Amino acid sequence: MPKLKTKSSAKKRFKVTAKGRIKVQQAGKRHGMIKRSNKFVRNARGTTTLSKQDEKIVKKFMPYSR
Numbered sequence: 001m002p003k004l005k006t007k008s009s010a011k012k013r014f015k016v017t018a019k020g021r022i023k024v025q026q027a028g029k030r031h032g033m034i035k036r037s038n039k040f041v042r043n044a045r046g047t048t049t050l051s052k053q054d055e056k057i058v059k060k061f062m063p064y065s066r
Contacts, residue, residue: 006062006063006064010058010061010062013025014058016062021050021055022049024047024048026047026048027044028044029044
């Protein structure tokens with residue numbers, strides 16, 4: 001069986017937690033913060049975990065993660 005390649009874009013963007021969930025940066029914070037509400041900016045700090053459906057897609061890109 002040949003080795004599988006990991007998608008370079010996926011390994012740069014995602015991390016796998018100890019329980020196997022996918023950790024990712026919050027979306028929508030690159031620019032235009034002035035027009036966003038304070039509540040949005042506050043809630044979009046730090047990282048979040050992906051939904052189960054999106055996890056399945058990302059895990060295919062990273063075959064050797066946990």
